[in-house]
Amino acid sequence: MSVSVKEVAREAGVSVGTVSNVLNRPEVVAPATVRKVTEAIDKLGFVRNDAARQLRAGHSRSFGLVILDARNPFFMDVTQGAQHRALENGYTVLMGASDSSLTTEQQLLDLFDQQRVAGVLISPMHSDLSRLWRIRESGTPVVLVDRGSGDRSFSSVSVNDVEGGRIAVQHLVELGRKRIAFVGGPQSIEQVRHRLEGAQSVIAGASDASLEYLPTKQLSVIEGRAAGERIVAMAPGQRPDGVFAANDLLALGILQAFVMSGKLKVPEDIALVGYDNIAFAESAVVPITTVRQPAEEIGRTAVDVLLREAEAGENAVREQFVFTPKLVIRASTTGTANAPAPSPR
Amino acid sequence: MSVSVKEVAREAGVSVGTVSNVLNRPEVVAPATVRKVTEAIDKLGFVRNDAARQLRAGHSRSFGLVILDARNPFFMDVTQGAQHRALENGYTVLMGASDSSLTTEQQLLDLFDQQRVAGVLISPMHSDLSRLWRIRESGTPVVLVDRGSGDRSFSSVSVNDVEGGRIAVQHLVELGRKRIAFVGGPQSIEQVRHRLEGAQSVIAGASDASLEYLPTKQLSVIEGRAAGERIVAMAPGQRPDGVFAANDLLALGILQAFVMSGKLKVPEDIALVGYDNIAFAESAVVPITTVRQPAEEIGRTAVDVLLREAEAGENAVREQFVFTPKLVIRASTTGTANAPAPSPR
DNA sequence: TTCGGTGATTGAAACGATTCATTTTGGGTC
DNA sequence: GACCCAAAATGAATCGTTTCAATCACCGAA
Structure with a gap:
């Protein structure tokens, strides 16, 4: 043939x-x-024939990347960054979305195992990293993406989510909002927990502000819309006047619900802050104030770390990269017309 | 090890x-x-060890998918559909974005060649399919995605883009718009050419309407914004009163430019129609009227066809699937407040 | 007791690239 | 012309799985 x-x-x-x-x-x-x-x-x-080369070499020339959600532009940006940097070094990236399902995450890791990938980049679902330990023990380097490694036992490239939550809610409080709602979930996602934690820390320091937690099942536009509808349905007296959504997809959905209701004006009645600074947050009905994470840089850095670990082998040094998020202020909190200059991503 | x-x-x-x-x-x-x-x-x-299995089997258990743009949610939806259907049949999908670069497209195909993929799904850049012929002759089935095969020499799963362009502009004309602009490019992308063609066919039948072509280098939000700014800068007398963008990313960018200028109201001064019906078109500053393509179904169907071709081998029958696009009307043309019910995707 | 026959198991060959110890080649020296 | 050495080329062994012709074990029928 x-x-x-x-x-x-x-x-x-x-x-x-x-x-x-x-x-x-x-x-x-x-x-x-x-x-x-x-x-x-x-x-x-x-x-x-790559299969023959791999067989001889003992491992492939690709990295496996497990992200949480392929429909979230944030992760696609991370992927893009990773893919480019990998390609520069003669590697390929196999990307798979776990869709926040533990089973799918496992399946993807099984797949990567069978492919004998040269390394694993993963945005893991929860804190049980035992599977990842096993993978590393079998000689495959592992780097956590968009997620710190509590005990520094894995290399990781992440963003300070607690700080991100803090600056988001800080902003709302500084604008005089008292009844803040945090929309996001499930809490099994560490990023969500940390952002909530950061939000709470602000409230703890502000005597007259309160925080309500509105859980969602996923971080999607649909779930955001549902949460938004719940808020719309609340009695005016106990409705929040500021909403912090765990990511921009949720924020977009929430905003949709508000606008569709015709009853709630953003930001006059209710201010809204998202997270990730996806490209579409800027072009929303009301441009959304959000917390920016350097997505592509995260992807690139993660591959760099992986390459170093792969090179070093057994005695590799674990590296912890923590980026600091930045607030991008737009009309959904300040109400000023659309920002005149396009903000950097 | x-x-x-x-x-x-x-x-x-x-x-x-x-x-x-x-x-x-x-x-x-x-x-x-x-x-x-x-x-x-x-x-x-x-x-x-998958490499050993492949070596013996002569080909891998994955399909290669080349899309035009990983940042376009439309293609991610197609990918998602393909991935799911492939997984159901025990296959994996290697996805790569050509980013509208012929070189990258070639590199991806080289990669797939080396991996001895079981089949290739591709949204090709231009009409020179000679490389694809060679791939197929070497025994790897090929299916064109989001693109018809003129002479039916390849199986294909596509959407009638001429019809899509037609209904988009038809809608604008029926709303009484006279000076229509088509924003999109490069023309080397067949989808762009066909949508333009459909647009022109409407104008040809409407005595008093005219069509202006505003080329872009890419189908991105950035390019859309640039095109939008060009429109804003036009003398009011010769400014179009209806814009048809070759995809939603462009439309989003155009809309941004209009809103940011503070001078043009959508749809009062200028109506806007996009293409693809990505999720974000609905949550835009002004929800965007667009042409819906069944993205996931395209991905699923393409994998089905590929599976059939792979099974049939030498004497496979070429199949042509052509979906019909549907117009999704929103505020960017009708000006009515946001549609009360979320429209289907 | 022997002979089929069936179901279960075996083991060597094959897939294609890489590696590395070994051999060959070709010049240059004395 | 014999000898040496470096450079170049060779080819068998190897990676891990699958396949398939051959063998084996066991039971029932004659």
């Missing part, structure tokens, strides 16, 4: 070893021979 | 052939033996 080194060797009148050398270390082969072999390769349309 | 069938066989006291049979055809192995082997597998933590 497809051409192998053997046939190339025959065509070029050399041995298979030489063909392999031309492919991998042309400097040890006589120039004339290199030419002969290259010509044979072109003539026969030879394409290396 | 990692456990092989050989060690499992030793542990279980059987031959490697038997272990392989337990793995692949347990029904031909005595129940007691199956148990012994299964226990040995669990005990040693054996994980199949």
Whole structure:
């Protein structure tokens, strides 16, 4: 079916070893021979069989990346960053979304195991990292993405989510909002817990403000809309005047519900802050104030760390990268018309 | 490093052939033996080496998918659909974005070649399908996605883009818009050409309406914003009163520019129609009227066709699926407040 | 007791690239 | 012309799984 080194060797009148050398270390082969072999390769349309290379090498030349949600532009940005940096180093990225399902996460890891990936990048569902320990013990480096490693036992590239939650709610409080609602869930997602924690820390320091927790099942536009509808349905007296959503998808959904109701004006009646600074937050009905995370940089850095760990092998040093999030202020809290200049992402 | 069938066989006291049979055809192995082997597998933590399987099988158990843009939610929806359907059939999807670069497209195909993927799904850049011919001739089925195969020489799953362009502009004309602008590009993208063609066909039939073509370099929010700014800068007398954008990302950017200028009201001064019906079109500053394509279904169907072609081998029948797009009317053309019920995607 | 026959198991070959110890080649020296 | 050495080329072994022809074990029928 497809051409192998053997046939190339025959065509070029050399041995298979030489063909392999031309492919991998042309400097040890006589120039004339290199030419002969290259010509044979072109003539026969030879394409290396990656499976055979991997089998011999013991591991593949791709990294496995497990993200939480492929529909969230934030993760696609992370993926993009990772993919580019990996490609620069001759690696490929296999991306899979766990869709916040533990089973799917396991399946993806099984898959990566079978593929003998050179490393795993993962935004894990919960704190039980035992599976990841096993993977690393079997010789595959693991880097946590968008999630710190509490005890520093894994390398990680993350953003300070507690701080992110803090600056978001701080902003709302400084605008004079008293009844704050936090919309997000499930709490099994660490990022959600941390952002909530940061929110609570602000409230604890502000005597006259309160925080209400409105749980959601997922971090999606649909769930956001549902949460928004719940808020719309509340009695005016106990309705929050500021909402902090655990991510921009939720915020977008919440905003939709508010606008559709025709009853709640943003930010006059209720201010809204999201998280991630996805491109679409800026072009929403009311441009959404949000907490920016350097998505692509997270992806790139994660691959860098993975490459270093892979190189170092057994005695690799664990690295902890923690980025600091920034508040991007837009009309959903300040009510000023759309920001005149496009904000950086 | 990692456990092989050989060690499992030793542990279980059987031959490697038997272990392989337990793995692949347990029904031909005595129940007691199956148990012994299964226990040995669990005990040693054996994980199949996919590279070795592939090598033997001659091809991998994954499909390669080349999309135009990973940041466009439309393509992520297609990917999601493809991934799910593939998984149901025991296949994996390797997704790569060509980012509208021919070189990247080639690189991805090279990669898939090396991986000996079981099939290729591609949303190709231009009409030169010679590379795809070669791939198919080497025994790998190919299905065109979101793009028809003019001469039916490839199977394809697409949407009638000419019709999509037609209904979009038809809608604008029916609303009484006379000076229509088509924003999109580059024309090397077939989808863009067809949508433009559909737009032109309407104008040709409407005596008093005109169509202006505003080219863009990409189908992105940024490019949309730039195009929008160009429109804002036009003299009021020759400014279009209706804009049809080649996709929702562009539309979102255009809308941003209009709103930011503070000079143009949508739809009063200028009506806007997008394409794709991505989730974010609905939650835009002004919810955007758009042309809906069944993204996930496209992905699913494409995998189905690929599976059929792979099964049939040499004498496979080429199949052409053409979905019909639907107009989703929102405030950016009708000006009515946000649609009360969320529209279907 | 022997002979089929069936169901279960075996083990060697094959997949294709890489590696590395070994052999060959070609110059240069004395 | 013999000898040495470096550079170049060779080819068998290896990776882990699957396949399949061959063998084995066991039971019932003759």
